[in-house]
Amino acid sequence: MSGGLARERAAKAALAAALRDRSDDVAPGLWRILDTRSAVLPDDGRAWRAIVAHVERGRGVKRALLDVRRLLAVPRRVRIEGPTTETPAAQLPVRVLMTKDGGLVGFDRADSIVTHLRRTPLPADYRERRAALEKVYRAVEWHLDDDGRLLREARVPGRPARFWEPADRVALLRDVLAVSTTRLAADTVRKPLVVDARAALDRLSGQSRWDDVARSAETAGEVPWVLSHGDLTPENVLGQGPEEWGPIDFEDARPAPFFFDALSLAVRDDAMRAALISGTLAKEWSDLLAAAGVDPVILTPAIAMDAVALIAADHHHREHGGDFSYTLASLT
Numbered sequence: 440m441s442g443g444l445a446r447e448r449a450a451k452a453a454l455a456a457a458l459r460d461r462s463d464d465v466a467p468g469l470w471r472i473l474d475t476r477s478a479v480l481p482d483d484g485r486a487w488r489a490i491v492a493h494v495e496r497g498r499g500v501k502r503a504l505l506d507v508r509r510l511l512a513v514p515r516r517v518r519i520e521g522p523t524t525e526t527p528a529a530q531l532p533v534r535v536l537m538t539k540d541g542g543l544v545g546f547d548r549a550d551s552i553v554t555h556l557r558r559t560p561l562p563a564d565y566r567e568r569r570a571a572l573e574k575v576y577r578a579v580e581w582h583l584d585d586d587g588r589l590l591r592e593a594r595v596p597g598r599p600a601r602f603w604e605p606a607d608r609v610a611l612l613r614d615v616l617a618v619s620t621t622r623l624a625a626d627t628v629r630k631p632l633v634v635d636a637r638a639a640l641d642r643l644s645g646q647s648r649w650d651d652v653a654r655s656a657e658t659a660g661e662v663p664w665v666l667s668h669g670d671l672t673p674e675n676v677l678g679q680g681p682e683e684w685g686p687i688d689f690e691d692a693r694p695a696p697f698f699f700d701a702l703s704l705a706v707r708d709d710a711m712r713a714a715l716i717s718g719t720l721a722k723e724w725s726d727l728l729a730a731a732g733v734d735p736v737i738l739t740p741a742i743a744m745d746a747v748a749l750i751a752a753d754h755h756h757r758e759h760g761g762d763f764s765y766t767l768a769s770l771t
Contacts, residue, residue, distance in 0.1 A: 447512045450475035454537050455517040461556045464589060465545060466531040467521040472514055480519075480533040482548070530554075530591065539759065546594075553594050553687065560587030561690065568692040571666055575618060577685035594677065595685035601673035603680060605710035608673065609719065610681035612711045615671070615701040616723040623697060623730040627663035632656035632696055632738075632746060636753035639763065648745060648771075655742045662738075663731050667695035669754075671703045691758070695750065697731050702740075702747045706770045715740035745771065 451472050458470060458478060465480075472478045522531065532545025532554050545554040562568075566583060581592035600611055633640055633656045640656075643649035668675075669691030678684025705711035714720050720740075728735045748770035755761035 444512060447475050448514075451512055451514055453541065454478055455514050457537060457541060457543055457556075458517050458519055458535065461543060462519045463522040463524045464526070464531070464554065464556055465519060465522070465535065465543075466528065466533045466548075467519050470517050470519055472517060476537040478517070478535050482533075539761070551594050553592050555590040555592075555690075557588045557590070561590065563587075565689070565692070568666060569689045572668060572689060572692060575622065576668065579685060592687065595687065597678040597680075597684070599674050600676040600678070600684065600704075601708070603673075607680050608704075608708060608710050609714045611676065611684065612701060612704050612714065613720060613723055614681055615704060616720065616727055619665075619697060619701045620723075620727045620730045622665055623663055623727075627665055627697070628694070629661040630664045632659050632662050633750065635757070636750045639753040639756075640749055643749075649749070651742055652745050652749060655737055655739075656746070658737045659733055662733055663697040664694045665697055667693065667700045668703075669693050669695065669699075670751075671700040673704060673708055676704070691754065693754075696746070698727060698743050699747055699750065701727070702744050703751065706744050706748050706751075712744065715744070 451474070454472055454476065455478075458465060468480045470478050470480050529549065530547055530552050532543075533548050535543045535545045535556075537543055540558055542558045543554075543556040545556060546552070547554075561583065565587065569581070577595065579593040579595060581590065583590045600608055603611070631637075633652070640649060640653055644653070668686055668689060670688055671686055675688045676684055676686055702715075705715055715724065724740055725735055728738060748767055751770060752761075752763050752767035755766050756763040
């Protein structure tokens with residue numbers, strides 16, 4: 440057996456085990472394990488539709504062949520018995536994705552509710568932080584169970600922002616920059632630009648890009664920090680467009696530099712990054728820095744985006760066990 444196939448079988452077995460472990464929280468029936476991280480309960484047993492739709496998502500012949508290989512690897516099915524909870528059947532997930540830490544993210548048949556089935560509890564202050572952020576971003580109904588391992592939240596109608604037209608993504612960034620500026624009218628805590636990620640930045644010393652970040656952090660001194668979403672990427676923004684949107688996935692909510700949420704949108708998005716670098720959003724950026732009391736000569740959009748990438752990669756490594764170098768490279 441090839442090493443790749445063995446790993447795929449082990450990953451699919453782990454997914455099947457996770458479904459069995461959370462059988463009270465997902466819809467009952469014969470689930471199809473589509474690949475190493477996704478499974479579906481086909482509607483009325485029409486498994487072939489789910490399978491064809493899954494394979495068609497691949498790009499090119501090689502990707503399609505890889506999808507088919509993963510689909511055929513065992514285990515291919517897992518039967519889940521009826522739940523013992525009183526959750527309405529319509530709210531139970533019929534499609535799940537496995538997270539890196541072995542938890543599950545599930546979606547109901549109507550695609551209107553997202554269920555997070557975690558292996559470990561959310562932080563003790565999750566409710567407090569999320570309630571505070573609902574005053575900043577659009578709020579949806581949500582419920583966290585007592586042990587902090589099951590979170591259900593309404594899904595904002597629409598698509599992830601990464602699928603929007605470039606002009607709409609730039610308009611979204613303009614909106615979040617304006618929101619970030621407005622927030623600074625209230626009292627904020629001031630800290631150095633880089634705090635927890637300082638050791639990671641020191642390890643990058645000698646590389647001109649990161650030396651620029653270090654010089655900017657030293658020259659800027661203390662800057663405003665605010666409670667931030669913490670992972671406001673285009674994948675975590677849902678909506679019909681820039682006039683009506685809302686964030687999901689508040690797991691990483693935490694204090695961060697005043698520009699962190701806005702520039703988290705842009706670090707991996709070509710259209711938004713270009714709008715910042717080219718000056719298309721120069722007024723919005725200038726207004727934000729003026730409200731923060733930071734010299735725009737010291738903190739350019741390019742340096743600020745690198746600071747966001749550094750902080751995010753360091754947080755992902757410390758809190759989620761991610762590979763720092765890989766994450767940093769993917770964000771820059």
